[in-house]
Amino acid sequence: MVALLGFLTILVFLALILTKRVSVIVSLIVVPIIFALIGGFGADMGDFMLEGIKSVAPTGIMLGFAILYFGIMNNAGLFDPLISRVLRAVKGDPLKVIIGTVIIAMLAHLDGSGASTFLISIPALLPLYDRLGMSRIVLAGMVALGAGVMNLLPWGGPTARAATALGLDTSDIFNPIIPAMVAGIVWVLFVAVWIGRKERKRIGVVDIEYNFHEELTPEERAMRRPKLFWFNLLLTILTIVALVKVWLPLPIIFMVSFAIAVLINYPKPEDQMEQVKSQAVGMITVVSIIFAAGIFTGILTGTGMITEMANALVSIIPSESGGFMGIIVAITGMPLSLLFPPDAYYFGVLPIISETASAYGVLPAHIGSAAILGQMTTGFPLSPLTASTFLLIGLAGVELADHQKFVFKWAFGTTIVMTVVAVITGVII
Incomplete structure (x- = not known):
């Protein structure tokens, strides 16, 4: 029953x-x-x-402050150089964009964290997809495929859980399936090519001379902090390393990183609250x-x-x-x-x-x-x-x-x- x-x-x-x-x-x-x-x-x-x-509270807190942190990084312009370089490389070709999306997702997931993978990949690539008229469903799907196949890594949750539950070492479970994982990666890249060709056929290769900064609204330009790019990059790398090494509980890492990021990039209290408000919808939706x-x-x-x-x-x-x-x-x-x-x-x-x-x-x-x-x-x-x-x-x-x-x-x-x-x-x- x-x-x-x-x-x-x-x-x-x-x-x-x-x-x-x-x-x-x-x-x-x-x-x-x-x-x-x-x-x-x-x-x-x-x-x-x-x-x-109670069991999901730490996750909810972590994701809430992660959204705030990466939202600030996006508003401050941390991802602007990446977007600009990708745009110049793909030259408006949806096929190349989708292949690049899968590769970025795979590389981002080397830390074994789905949350950090999505927080890095989606904000960086979403403006590119919107500019080219590409499907957001395709963006989410390609990032999901790239992250999914990489989630087999020994420090990922499933492999660690399986080894613990069966009383084995992670190498006993993971090492034998390395050839299978490689085949999975090849398959995902094949899917990216397949979907990319369909998107190329639907949209065509867009002949654009795209200047990312010229596409920004006055409000978005006002929030950019190009002089703090290297600080923000270093802080983000340090945050990801701290997550992987678990220097502190994961929710605490994002709370501290958020506080540092918003304080340095937007010293005025009213600007800090505006940054929180700008991410409020996404944060409330996910946390709820x-x-x-x-x-x-x-x-x-x-x-x-x-x-x-x-x-x-x-x-x-x-x-x-x-x-x-x-x-x-x-x-x-x-x-x-x-x-x-x-x-x-x-x-x-x-x-x-x-x-x-x-x-x-x-x-x-x-x-x-x-x-x-x-x-x-x-x-x-x-x-x-x-x-x-x-x-x-x-x-x-x-x-x-x-x-x-x-x-x-x-x-x-x-x-x-x-x-x-x-x-x-x-x-x-």
Whole structure:
């Protein structure tokens, strides 16, 4: 019964947002409450929701101040030289722009953080896409594909979770799939060329002599701080290093960086508040969704829906399929990113699957390698259960349903390509 309620909660939620009948925020709050009441969890529901909100509070704070920080960097002109150089290099060719987008996303994701990848890539490239008349859906999708395939890195969340859950070293899971990851990168670049040709056919190569600064409004020019470019660049690099090295808790890093950035770039108190106001819409939208997602995951976890769904999924696997468990895990991992948050899957579902597979002679390392080929790697930038997805679509200004419809097949394709290579190389069976 509890498992059924969990699946119904997920399905109704996805149906509502994909059909755009209800906003994401409302769906995240209302849908789990309704099914929790149906399941008789009304007395404990408040505690479940509060625990969920507490669990996402650091993420909400981090993303809120990250938006403020990178908004200030954008207003101060940190990304202007990059945009200008890219414009000169691509010469108005949508194909080159999209290939460049994927490469930038891959490089930005070397730190393993989806949030920082999106905060760096989208603000830098969005003006270019708008100027050329290119689709923002394509921008969000290409950044998602680039970040997704790079999320397999050992210091990324999925690989670390899989290794921890199975009692293995990250190298046991990651090193064998390096050829598969390379194939995934090649696939993403192929997709970029494919989509780029379609955009080129739709728009054509725009013959522009584009001076980025001439396109700015008087208000935008007034906010630029070209003399502080090197300071802002150094501060941003230092911030990213601090995030990777975890010198301080991540929310604190962005709070401190924001305070330094706004103080140096805009010393007057009234200017500082104007900077906050200029980012208010994006910040409030993302943060409110994060806390709404806390209610969603809090109820699913507290009621035991997550655990029961995991048990139900394992129980329906036919015994004759046990020997192919690795392939099943690999192929289903990406779609299951829409149903399970990373902690629930890797710490709740994966150990059960691994234990079941071991009865058929499948090693835990093979199951771990299979899982990271899709679950919250290629699947994380379109999952409604990850905060960074909402940051991505918020920065790009697109709807979640439109983003998912565009990128799902290409992200799933990445998983399929990597799975085929992993099978050929004997990593999974």
